[in-house]
Amino acid sequence: ADKIALVVKAMGIGFFDATHQGALEAAKELGDVEIIYTGPAKATAEGQIEIINSLIAQNVKAIVVSANDPDALVPVTKKAMQRGIKVISFDSGIRKDGRLLHLAPSNNALIGEKLVKMSEQVVGKTGEIAVLSATAQATNQNTWIAEMKKVLAQPAYSGLKLVSVVYGDDQTDKSYREALGLFKSHPNLKAIVAPTTVGIAAAGKAVTDEKKTGQIFVTGLGLPSEMAGHVKSGAVKSFAIWNPIDLGYSSIHLAHALVKGAKAAPGAKLKMGRVGTATLDKDNEAAMAEPFTYDASNVEQFAKIF
């Protein structure tokens, strides 16, 4: 069987475990694929480089990475490609010259817009909102925040005021403390937008603990299994996420196609099994789908899946 490695930002993150699930599904479909699911202990580029080095030594056929750093991985993935290994990135991308293609979970602009729309839903036309992000270096979070700001600059959203961006470093306690800090420094705060699964859970907890349910709402990107409780408690009305299972599934299909000789070039159309077809843009990037919104009506159902 062809070995395809799924390298994630760090082990033990629910989101990536779900992508692994999708990857296994794809492998079963394809038949001759063996999945290696791996990632460093801490979300660092150095750790991923060590892992990719050992994958190269194993002569895997393809490497699918969610990068902790778009630039730092380039030299090692280039080396991998020189030795005939197909490298693609998914979720969090590698710089263009370091991979054959990138599968974005969704379109960055769409995510930014989604985040703003969800907050407008709970805040109304006017009010203060704040962002609780992951680490200050996180690539995709930073992109989404930038997109959010673009959307907020539009006249339609002039009433929404982004008062602060804080970083919880994807640590529960720090995120929690940052959320409490937001409550204090911004008494009129209406919503916290946390585009990270750790942050949104911690912020939800903080709202419940401070008995601010109904006064401050949390929204952002989270996993249904982790958020179900917060939706029930009322701290969270709605949140969004793309389907990580489909993301893993599609990435493996793409990698497999490349292994089997498909070429990644602008405009190319590559099959992704049951999900459909990816069309590469000029940067060899493809986006999956618009993030899906979860609320009280459907969260229980999806919580069982991921």
Added chain:
Amino acid sequence: MTRPSLNLRREWILLVIIAAIALAVGARAPVFLTLRNGLDIANDSAILAILVIGQMLVLLTRGVDLSVASNLALTGMLCALAGRAWPGIPLVVLLAMSAGIGALLGALNGWLIVRFNLPAIVVTLGTMSAYRGAIFVASGGAWISDHEIHPLIKGLPRETWFGLPALLWFAAAALLFGAWLLRWRREGRELYAFGGHPSAAVYAGIPVTQRLLMAYTLSGLLAGVAGLLWVGRYSIAFTELASGFELTVIAACVIGGVSIGGGVGTVGGAALGVLFIGVVNGALPVIQVSPFWQQAIAGAVILISVALNAGSQRQRGRQILERHEGTVSASAAPPAPPATPVPQGNRA
């Protein structure tokens, strides 16, 4: 026992600094000075206080326990797993379990240290990684998130007893226990003695092995209980929980005047060290210091406080020459023998 005035003085200085920071922040953001916020800070510091007492016991013996955060996370994870597996588990069992597992992990540190006569810093450096890895093995790398955490675990830190949050009672219990042990029990005094002069402690007949084991076991026990509270407070358990927190714990001890060199430190000082970190941590988001500054400020604070510490300790010493009148200071040298001749002869 008369504690030297110097020690008292530095504790007062620390208190004044804490008050000054609180007032200064309050001037910019009045919300900081409300009772609510005070309780928040105290609540936030409670778990740190519990850990600091354990760490202090170990530091007093010239040791260090770098594995506290890993111990906390491992114990917390095991409790969370137990809560998920047996929904009917009573709270007492959970508490006993956290204390027991924590104590066991701590005792393992202690055993390695005394049985093989190994340096504490290396042993706990090793167990720090080993315990952390064990969490991954135990949980299969998965998160135990909010809805899977046992309601009793989640409820515990949010309980209110006699008008104060349960976390505060836990912290108070830990502090009182520390003070009782270190001030009023032989075992505690012997920790000071051992830390002050290890080989002398052997000569003096102190059961050194038991005392060291006690210190590490207690440090582990407190870390274990802190683990249960941590998991309850943030209602989540995962591999990287509280990672790096050991440095915060040590920093609180050092700021509070507990010496890394052993044998020196008071529970009051350590509590102030915790309070200091709590106030600074609570203040930074409130006055909206750029999040990027937080770590640099924490580092600078540690450096300044240890430098101040060292400065005040340097002045002590003996004095051979007679002092001039009026310069009698608090840290008096032993007075000279009286000049009144005691009749005596001498044969060489």
Added chain:
Amino acid sequence: MKALDTWERVLIGLIALVYLFFGLTVDNFLSPYALADSTFNFSEKALIALAMALLIVAGEIDLSVAATMALASLAMGYAMQAGASLPLMLLAAVATGVACGALNGWLVTRWKLPSIVVTIGTLSLYRGLALVLLGDQAITGYPETLSTWGNGSLGDLFGLEDPTALIVPIEFAVMLLATLAVGLFLHRSVMGRRVYAIGANPIASRFSGIAVDRYRLGLFIFAGVMAALAAILLTGRIGSTRPNLAMGWELDAITIVILGGVAIEGGRGSIVGVALAAVLMGGFTFALGMMNVAGIVMSMIVGALLIVSMVLPRWLRRRPTPKLAAQAT
């Protein structure tokens, strides 16, 4: 003080064991490419471990080395953005390393503070400064030469026709050179002897005319320089600077030093041991990586290894529990 003692022989044995065992059980582990790639796992860490070994032998410790690396890399990046040439960029990195080391050394010597406390503080301070300066940004676009130093082999460096002829990575060669230099310094030079003396008894050393504090300061500065060197190579290798560069490496470096047989209380240890320990750990973790063992499990194994490596010799000697009294006398 001898360079090749029993512990070093044990390490050599262990290395042979690791390479033999995994060579037989893991496909490709002994292929030249895999061997060359495996050195990237430890070359830079070994550089800071060398400096750390000198410090620990002298009775000090530096927990801020990895944070110093971040600042040094940052300085190099800023120099590049300001339009500096490559030599000037390197100079900026080294100067930053020197400044960081000098601050540590000054605090330790001038204020008579324990180095573990000082460097816990500067660890936060340096890492924090990197965060303040760089925030959520990254510096990229480093010159190709730098990337060659970080990723290339000696073959690339000498411009050989067939780059596979000499696939020894440049980083590994640098590490070997540094090991040789530091080893000669510690084991063969007068100054090295003084470093041992300071670690074994700083008071008697001072009474014997050794300028103890100057040596301490010097060693901290050297640690800064080595951190800068490691930062240059690492930056070259990954082509970017971020505030969390080399996060947590200080503990890896200490683990290497201890595994190498250096006594944490100072006065004993050898550079050969440290280099061997770096190779052992690098080879071992690379092999585990090839077996796709999760990173966190790997660090668990390394932690256990660290303890076992200290317990085992004592266990085998089967002495009765050494009295603690013996430590102080």
Added chain:
Amino acid sequence: MTSTPAKPALLTLRGLHKRFGPTHALRGVDLDLVPGEALALIGENGAGKSTLVKTLTGVHQPDEGEIRLDDRAVRFAVAQDAQAAGIVAVHQETVMFEELTAAENIFIGRQPMKGPPWLRVIDWARMNRDAQAALDQVVDRETAGFTSTTLVRELSLAQRHLIEIARALSQQARVVILDEPTAALSQAEIRDFYGIVRGLKAQGVAVLFITHKFDEIMAVCDRYVVLRDGASVGTGRIDEAQEQQLVALMAGREIADIYPPVADRRGPTVLQVHGLSHPTEFADVSFELRRGEILGFYGLVGAGRSEVMLALMGLNPDASGEVRIDGKTIDIRRPGDAIAAGLAYVPEERQRQGGILGFSVRHNISLAGLAGPRSAIGQSLSRGPWLSAEREQGLAARMIERLRIKTASQDTPLSGLSGGNQQKVVIAKWLGLEPRIVILDEPTKGIDVGAKQAVYQLIAEMVEQGLAVILVSSELPEVMHLAHRTIVMRRGRPVAEFAIGEADAETIVAAASGLHLQTESAT
């Protein structure tokens, strides 16, 4: 020569053996302790006295042999076992807890407790009271200068020794072991100490007393046991013993006069010190030193002599004053400067300041030679910046031979040598540098007669060769016999100066203690 004790023995040792790896520290010790008697345990450095004490008090376990208490065989696994059996010791190394009070030091591990059984806590008030009572037995509360609640770190070495003695006294001991308890005490305190020992004997306590000073043995002991190379080689009654005979037993040979003759070949002045002062430790110290001269510094413990010497060596940064060598003013800021100017300092605390216990004998000997940046010999010990193994070995071999250092090999760690030989190694370290002025600070502290004689011989040889020597000593006979001139210091100031043979012992002691003594006949 042998004598059986009058009363039945309380504690008996038979055939005790103790090995530390290759070192066979005790090889068959027999000894009886009798209630109400003081037994002197004497022997050269490294004879095994302290090892015996540690074995008796449960710090070490004997490899062979038997300890019988009240005629029952006992085993002390840890120090508390021995304490519980009523055996207490004042150990040779001061074992004090600096951050605790005197009372806690006295009662550590057995603090009085109070309260109900389920909440027993330390009874601080009672402990402080009891401790004060124990201290009052040892020292007059007025002259002590401290109370039971003083922190030990604020106390002088002598005061610490007093606390240790009080600790032993407060334990209702049946056997009290004193391992060189007087080493740091002043003459007056030693006299008080005699009273304490006599009091113990009167209470029926068995005392084991270890010292290198014969006057102390004569003053308080009833019997003696001589230890040589870890074995008891003789025992008898003190009143029947001759000092010469004991010395011969200890050394295994006859030792005639321990002070060698010192020739007077004093040359021109090499060292001039003017107005050396320090804010808290000493003031207005001025003196001159000539080639081939031995200048004694006498004073009571804590008089500030060591501090002056540290200042001369550039080890006392707060000191000020003028130092000239050969008439040239030199600026000494750090030891390196002093060494380059030809000074050498053999410090008082051998193990802490003098030698590096973990280093081999060879590396200890070469240390200063390799350290001094500008010393001439430093060059010749190394090849440029590189060590030269042959040269180092050569120097070590020469020194071991010249100073007759007893060591298994050059590679033996310093910790494996006896006290006297450790001292010789530290001296060798400096002689290898060929200094012009050697400062010896209490060079014979805690070393035996044989080793003392060797050190005196060395000093005599040094001045023979034209070196100038400063001899700091608290032993009056030493300075009176060896020094050409003696400066007496008291409370940080030089108070008197005597030439050889100019003053008698009483006058010198009077100057040192600031008391005008009535001459009293010998007690």
